[in-house]
Every structure is written in structure tokens, then in C-alpha cells.
Amino acid sequence: MIVHPSIMEYIENHVGQAPEAFQQVWKKSQWEMVxxxxxxDVPQAQFLRMLAQLMGARKVLDVGTFSGQSALAFALGVGENGKVITLEKNEEHWVKAQRILKDYPETQRIHFHCGDALAWMEQCQDLFDIIFIDAEKQQYPAYYEAGLSLLRSGGLMIIDNVLWYGTVTDPTNQQKDAVILRQFNQKIANDARVTSVILPLRDGLTLLQKK
Ligand SMILES: C[S@@+](CC[C@H](N)C(=O)[O-])C[C@H]1O[C@@H](n2cnc3c(N)ncnc32)[C@H](O)[C@@H]1O
Incomplete structure (x- = not known):
């Protein structure tokens, strides 16, 4: 964990007016998912929901469904005329996410797609207000390029786990995901097509806006 556990606990205890659903989905994920x-977690879900609200987003692409927490956060944030497409390649996760979310009315705004995210992104013709990248780390550079072409000008991309437990700061750490993410973060920092910042929320979140 990159943020001191006592700070994380404090943040968790001071999330204002988060829907009960975030805590419920978090708990069900601990019981039902491997x-x-x-x-x-609840602070991150609340943050994603607020970003969708602040952007006035109507169309969100969620890459990596797992148990559906981020998809639900965006579904709450986009309002009743919005839609969320969430991509998951693991069929068991895809089935469980739909079961975990089935009782929340906002789930009607979510389209659950089962299959490889990159393949789906490369054939998609649509444009999105927000794209959240949270799947296979080795594929991040490819999701990024595919995602940029699916993001409207002024749109927001959010990328999770970019600090990879803090390993990215140590150049002697040659673990595969650490190396990929270190190069990836540098690529974004140098990319004139976007403005970006890394936030130390949980395992590191990059926010970037397409020019
Ligand atoms: C970290 S979890 C996502 C967590 C979720 N976004 C949330 O906020 O709670 C990553 C998910 O991405 C899925 N995944 C990994 N590689 C994928 C791929 N190539 N295409 C689609 N989904 C993939 C995994 O099966 C896993 O369920």
C-alpha cells in the first residue's frame, strides 16, 4: 500500500454521502470473488462517480469489470440518460458482476460485454466522455492508444494502478509490470496530445484530458 494504512482508514471514514451500494459491492467482492x-474501495468508487458528475459525462467506457464496482460508480455518475459499457474477458467475473449489481436500478444503464477489451476497443466506432483503464497491466500501452482514439476532445481518461505498489519509483526493480508501468507513465508525461497528472489514491491513478 503506497498510502499509510492510518491515512487510508481516515479517508475511508470520511467519504461524504457515498451510496450504501459501494460498501455492499466491496463486501460481496470479498466473499464471492477469488x-x-x-x-x-469506497473512496475510489466515490471519486469515479464524482468525476463522471463533474464532467457531465453521458457515455463511459469501463475497461476491466471484475465485480462491477467501477461500472456502478459511473452508472450513478452519468445520470438517468447516460450509459456505461463495461468490458470483461473472464466469463466468471462477467456473470458474477451482473449478479452482484442486479438489485441496483442504475445497473440498467450498464451494458456488460464479455470478451477481450482491446479487440472490442479496436473495432469500436463510438466516442466516449470518460474511459477508465483497469485491466491487464501489460496491455496498458495498447489500451491507451486505442482509448485515445475513442475519447472525445476534452474527454477524460482515468488509469488505475500506475504506481504499482510504489515499484515504479525504483529503477532497479525489473519486475515485468513495474517496467511496463514505468515506461508507460513516462510516455504519457511526454505525450503532447494530453494533459495529465498522477494522483496517489490507492495504487496510483492517472487522470488525463485529451486536447
Ligand atoms: C482490477 S480488476 C477491475 C476492477 C474494477 N474496475 C473495479 O473498479 O472494481 C481487472 C479486471 O480486468 C479483467 N481483464 C484482464 N484482462 C482483460 C482483457 N484483456 N479484457 C477484458 N478484461 C480483462 C480481469 O479479469 C479483472 O476482472
Whole structure:
């Protein structure tokens, strides 16, 4: 964890007016999913929901469904005329996410797609207000390029796990995902097509806006 546990606990205890659903989905993910730690926690879900509200987003692409927490956060944020497309390649996750979210009325705004995210993105013709990248780390550079072409001008891309437990700051750490993410973060920092910043929320979130 890159933020001190006591700070994380404090932040968790001071999320204002988060829907009960975020805590419920987090808990169900711990019980029902094999890798329960992969679910967005309540502060992150609240942050994603607020970004969608602040952007006035109507169309969101969520790359990496898992148990559906980020998809639900965006579904709440886009309002009743909005829609969220969420992509998941693991059929078991795809089935469980729909079951976990089935009782929330906002789930009607979510389209759950089962299949490889990159393949879907490369054939998509639509434009999105927000794209959230939270799937296979080795594929991040490819999601980024495909995602940029699906993002409207002024649109927001959010990328999770960019600090990879803090390993990106240590150039001697040659672990595969650390190396990929270190190069990836540098590429974004140098990219004149976007303005960007890394936030130390959870495992590191990049926010970037397409010019
Ligand atoms: C970290 S979890 C997503 C967490 C979720 N976005 C949230 O906020 O709670 C990553 C998910 O991406 C899925 N995934 C990995 N590679 C994928 C791919 N190539 N296409 C689609 N989904 C993929 C995994 O099966 C896993 O369910």
C-alpha cells in the first residue's frame, strides 16, 4: 500500500454521502470473488462517480469489470440518460458482476460485454466522455492508444494502478509490470496530445484530458 494504512482508514471514514451500494459491492467482492482485493474501495468508487458528475459525462467506457464496482460508480455518475459499457474477458467475473449489481436500478444503464477489451476497443466506432483503464497491466500501452482514439476532445481518461505498489519509483526493480508501468507513465508525461497528472489514491491513478 503506497498510502499509510492510518491515512487510508481516515479517508475511508470520511467519504461524504457515498451510496450504501459501494460498501455492499466491496463486501460481496470479498466473499464471492477469488481476488477480492482487485475491487475499487469506497473512496475510489466515490471519486469515479464524482468525476463522471463533474464532467457531465453521458457515455463511459469501463475497461476491466471484475465485480462491477467501477461500472456502478459511473452508472450513478452519468445520470438517468447516460450509459456505461463495461468490458470483461473472464466469463466468471462477467456473470458474477451482473449478479452482484442486479438489485441496483442504475445497473440498467450498464451494458456488460464479455470478451477481450482491446479487440472490442479496436473495432469500436463510438466516442466516449470518460474511459477508465483497469485491466491487464501489460496491455496498458495498447489500451491507451486505442482509448485515445475513442475519447472525445476534452474527454477524460482515468488509469488505475500506475504506481504499482510504489515499484515504479525504483529503477532497479525489473519486475515485468513495474517496467511496463514505468515506461508507460513516462510516455504519457511526454505525450503532447494530453494533459495529465498522477494522483496517489490507492495504487496510483492517472487522470488525463485529451486536447
Ligand atoms: C482490477 S480488476 C477491475 C476492477 C474494477 N474496475 C473495479 O473498479 O472494481 C481487472 C479486471 O480486468 C479483467 N481483464 C484482464 N484482462 C482483460 C482483457 N484483456 N479484457 C477484458 N478484461 C480483462 C480481469 O479479469 C479483472 O476482472
Amino acid at each position: 481476488y477480492g482485493h482487485m475491487v475499487s
